Amino acid sequence: MGRPGGARRAPDVDRAHPPRPGGDTHPDTHPAARPASRPRGRTGTSVGARLTRAHGVVVVLLLLVGVSGAGGLLVTGASRAHETQLRRLEAANTALQLTTAEADAALRDYRDTLRPDHLEAYRQSVRTLPALRGDVESLLTDPLQRSLFDEQTRLAEVWLAGTDPDRGAAVVAAATAEADAFDALHEANERLDVLVRHQRDEATSAEDRARTGALVVTALTLAAALAVVVTTGVRTRHALVDPLRALVDVLDALRTAPGGRAQRATPVADPTRGPGEVRAVALALNDLARENRRLLQAAEQSAHLHRLAGDIGRQVRDQLVADDALQVAVTRLGEELDVARVRVRLLTGSGVTPIAQQWARPPLAPLDAPGPGGTAVPGDPSGAPGAAEWLRRLHAGGEVHAVPGTTPSEVPRELLDDLPGARAGAALLVPIGVGEAPHGLLTLVGARARDWSVPEVELARSVAVDLARALVLAGLYRAQERLLGELREVESVKSDLLATVSHELRTPLTSIAGYLELLRDGALGEVPEDVAAVLGIVERNTDRLRSLIEDLLLLSRVEPLAAGPGAPVRTTTTVADLVAGVARTVQGGATRGGTLRCTTPPADLTGLRTRGDAEHLHRAVLAVVDNAVKFSPVGSLVRLRVENHPGRVRIVVQDNGMGIPAGETDAVFARFARGSNATALAVPGAGLGLTIARDLVRLHGGSLDLESVEGQGTTARLELPLLEDRDPARTGGAP
Numbered sequence: 001m002g003r004p005g006g007a008r009r010a011p012d013v014d015r016a017h018p019p020r021p022g023g024d025t026h027p028d029t030h031p032a033a034r035p036a037s038r039p040r041g042r043t044g045t046s047v048g049a050r051l052t053r054a055h056g057v058v059v060v061l062l063l064l065v066g067v068s069g070a071g072g073l074l075v076t077g078a079s080r081a082h083e084t085q086l087r088r089l090e091a092a093n094t095a096l097q098l099t100t101a102e103a104d105a106a107l108r109d110y111r112d113t114l115r116p117d118h119l120e121a122y123r124q125s126v127r128t129l130p131a132l133r134g135d136v137e138s139l140l141t142d143p144l145q146r147s148l149f150d151e152q153t154r155l156a157e158v159w160l161a162g163t164d165p166d167r168g169a170a171v172v173a174a175a176t177a178e179a180d181a182f183d184a185l186h187e188a189n190e191r192l193d194v195l196v197r198h199q200r201d202e203a204t205s206a207e208d209r210a211r212t213g214a215l216v217v218t219a220l221t222l223a224a225a226l227a228v229v230v231t232t233g234v235r236t237r238h239a240l241v242d243p244l245r246a247l248v249d250v251l252d253a254l255r256t257a258p259g260g261r262a263q264r265a266t267p268v269a270d271p272t273r274g275p276g277e278v279r280a281v282a283l284a285l286n287d288l289a290r291e292n293r294r295l296l297q298a299a300e301q302s303a304h305l306h307r308l309a310g311d312i313g314r315q316v317r318d319q320l321v322a323d324d325a326l327q328v329a330v331t332r333l334g335e336e337l338d339v340a341r342v343r344v345r346l347l348t349g350s351g352v353t354p355i356a357q358q359w360a361r362p363p364l365a366p367l368d369a370p371g372p373g374g375t376a377v378p379g380d381p382s383g384a385p386g387a388a389e390w391l392r393r394l395h396a397g398g399e400v401h402a403v404p405g406t407t408p409s410e411v412p413r414e415l416l417d418d419l420p421g422a423r424a425g426a427a428l429l430v431p432i433g434v435g436e437a438p439h440g441l442l443t444l445v446g447a448r449a450r451d452w453s454v455p456e457v458e459l460a461r462s463v464a465v466d467l468a469r470a471l472v473l474a475g476l477y478r479a480q481e482r483l484l485g486e487l488r489e490v491e492s493v494k495s496d497l498l499a500t501v502s503h504e505l506r507t508p509l510t511s512i513a514g515y516l517e518l519l520r521d522g523a524l525g526e527v528p529e530d531v532a533a534v535l536g537i538v539e540r541n542t543d544r545l546r547s548l549i550e551d552l553l554l555l556s557r558v559e560p561l562a563a564g565p566g567a568p569v570r571t572t573t574t575v576a577d578l579v580a581g582v583a584r585t586v587q588g589g590a591t592r593g594g595t596l597r598c599t600t601p602p603a604d605l606t607g608l609r610t611r612g613d614a615e616h617l618h619r620a621v622l623a624v625v626d627n628a629v630k631f632s633p634v635g636s637l638v639r640l641r642v643e644n645h646p647g648r649v650r651i652v653v654q655d656n657g658m659g660i661p662a663g664e665t666d667a668v669f670a671r672f673a674r675g676s677n678a679t680a681l682a683v684p685g686a687g688l689g690l691t692i693a694r695d696l697v698r699l700h701g702g703s704l705d706l707e708s709v710e711g712q713g714t715t716a717r718l719e720l721p722l723l724e725d726r727d728p729a730r731t732g733g734a735p
Helices: 047-113 116-138 143-161 173-254 276-317 320-338 383-397 454-521 529-563 577-588 616-631 678-681 688-698
Strands: 009-010 340-348 351-360 402-403 428-434 440-446 573-574 597-600 610-612 637-645 649-655 703-709 713-721
Touching: 047 116, 047 143, 116 143, 116 713, 143 173, 143 610, 173 276, 173 637, 276 320, 276 454, 320 351, 320 454, 340 713, 351 649, 383 428, 402 454, 428 454, 440 454, 529 688, 573 577, 577 597, 577 610, 577 616, 577 637, 577 649, 597 616, 610 713, 616 649, 616 688, 616 713, 688 703
Parallel strands: 597 637
Antiparallel strands: 009 402, 340 351, 340 440, 402 428, 428 440, 573 610, 637 649, 649 713, 703 713
């Protein structure tokens, strides 16, 4: 379908066109910040070029540092390896010298003592000499070392050839030659050791010189790199810091707007200072400042309308009458938005109704009151099916309809029939509804042609949703009030009927009981035994019927009091008399079933009193006990105990009878209600005992609760307020 005349459908919020507050520029904005006057040329050296050159120099210097360090490491490594080899050679030569000395010492000891162990030590040392000489020879690296080693080897052979363990020490000439040979060997060993030690010291010195040289080169190179970096940094700082500080000041001004609101004058950065990059940033920052101001204004408007939507929604939802909710919505929307009129039409089964509620900005008059700037609505549009169908389609699509001007659009004429008379320039139509079916239409009429902003559309949508919920709740409230009125009327009629029927039945029943007593007493002649048995049955059923009528009469009197605040009970009743009276009544009655036993000692009941009518409390406790006895097997035990609690007295009745089925415990307190198992077993009873007992107990400020398991029994707890005037020493509950 076409949209002539510029009518604008907004399926989503973004279809509404938000205005640009303040326009693209502001009167206070610096002219240089405007797009038309941007100086795009760059003068002077670029910061990028400066940094590139400095980066190249630093890279070259760092490469030089790497080469110097690598060379130093290689030289140091070679020197350290040579030094290590010399240390090993020195150690091997020392071991050879020590072994030779040990052999000479062992030989002398043997000649002096002729002990075999010294001879064995000498021979063991001699056997290890070849291996030690081999170790030394494997570590030789230059000719001088080898020459000294060969000399040492020759002297060692001479010394070994001149030694004879069996020669006595008295052979002076041989001994002198042997000693001279050992001294010559020792001196040769010392010469090799001195040479190796000297070479090791030279290797250590060379390593130190290489390390020192590498460190010096590295330090000089790093110093040069640092000088380049510092120089570049100083020059770059002069070119960047001051212009960038000015940009930061602009950003701070944007971030810390006074009072958290958008500034009236957009702060401007100077696009003529600094290198080309800084000037480009200044131009972009000016654009950002203008956009930031526009976004801040839009955000402020959106936040305000969001808060307004929540406030209006709460006010609308607080109304329980539909007209009040509509009036609150149209009034608040009209007062807060720039509109001339706000109105609501409702959708019924017959179509769109006339205006249900409206608001007009003074001096405009309501549409149904002709006057300056306003005309009456020309006819009732409720019979126009096109309007209702159009509204249903709009709601089904989740859309709103924005009309920027008064030109014709696809909106049905009856929905915009007031726009010419209202001098409207724009309209926003929002369906009111939740779920599938709409409830009506919310229309906002502007005083001039304009686009509707996104926050305004969201506000109208939010209020429309709240209105729909308020209309639903108002309808439910009306239905609830009507239903409660009907229930009260039914309850009143029921109570009146029970009281009337019970009273009317009581009179003839009394007459029947009187004549029955005359018959049994023989006032009309002697009664045969079979007739007497029949009369006994009639008498029992008469008593049963009388008890039922009395229960109905009592229920009709007590139930309204128990449901309300109740009448104050001014008499007092002792718990001991109450329990004793109930026990006597049960024991003297004709109810078949369990046997009642009070497990609380009489001494524990002394002084326990409760405020209440003795007869009513007797009826309440008796109803509970009678149920326990009646629904218990014959011969079983029904236990009654009294517990004393702070401010309360609790009477507990426990039986082992048939119990109450699960889920029916609360239901048995209703009038004429009985457990399904009792009904199935045809146990006699009208289902009023627990109802009367609960109402009587409530009337006295107490409570009655049941716990039951089907097939295992029931426990009833009846609580009443306790008068605190007994001996303080007698406290504590019964077992």
